[in-house]
Amino acid sequence: MSKAYDFVKHCECFYVATMNNEFPAVRPFGAIMEVNDKIYIATHDGNEVHKQLRANGHIQIIAKKRDTREWLRITGIAEECNDVELKKRFMEECPILIKHYGEATSKHYLMFKVTASKVEFK
Numbered sequence: 001m002s003k004a005y006d007f008v009k010h011c012e013c014f015y016v017a018t019m020n021n022e023f024p025a026v027r028p029f030g031a032i033m034e035v036n037d038k039i040y041i042a043t044h045d046g047n048e049v050h051k052q053l054r055a056n057g058h059i060q061i062i063a064k065k066r067d068t069r070e071w072l073r074i075t076g077i078a079e080e081c082n083d084v085e086l087k088k089r090f091m092e093e094c095p096i097l098i099k100h101y102g103e104a105t106s107k108h109y110l111m112f113k114v115t116a117s118k119v120e121f122k
Contacts, residue, residue, distance in 0.1 A: 004119045005034040007063060007072045014063035016041060018052040025052060026062075031094040035086065039074065039114040042090055042097055050110050053078045059114055069122075076116040087111055 008014050009032065017026045027049065031042040039061065043049045053059065059078040064071040087104035090111060091097045101109035 002034065002037075004072055004074055004116070004121075005032070005039060007065075007070075007121070008032055008039075008061065008074075011063040011065055014061055016049065017060040017062065018049060019056045019058055020048065020052055025049075029061075031090070031097055032061075033090045033093050035089070039076075039116065040081065040086065040090060041078070041112050041114065042094070043110050043112070044100065044108045045110055046108065050080075050112075053112055054080065059112075061114065071122050073118075073120045074114065074116050075118040075120075076114045078112040078114045081111045081113045083111075 013028050013030055014032065015026050016029050017024050019025070025048065029041055033040040057077045057079055059076055061074040062071065084104050087109060091104055097109070
């Protein structure tokens with residue numbers, strides 16, 4: 001997964017697609033982490049993303065390098081992860097999360113582990 005993770009990190013902004021009932025929902029994200037070949041994304045409990053992922057874990061992560069035609073799509077399954085040590089590590093790797101949540105135990109700070117079933121580079 002490292003090649004895909006490196007690609008997404010280079011892009012800075014990436015997009016997460018979830019299912020909103022029977023329709024896709026796509027929105028920009030900025031925080032991503034990789035541990036043991038698994039991708040982790042962070043979100044909060046005040047949006048629809050976490051509700052959609054809890055109801056249907058099917059997910060796609062899409063990233064495009066600026067000023068190029070290079071892009072990446074990761075298709076997989078997301079599951080909520082409540083590991084406080086991993087949440088702390090995520091905050092260390094993405095300090096903006098500290099600004100948003102303060103600490104890893106914040107009830108508003110949610111983290112999802114993405115197990116990729118397919119990775120496409122174009």
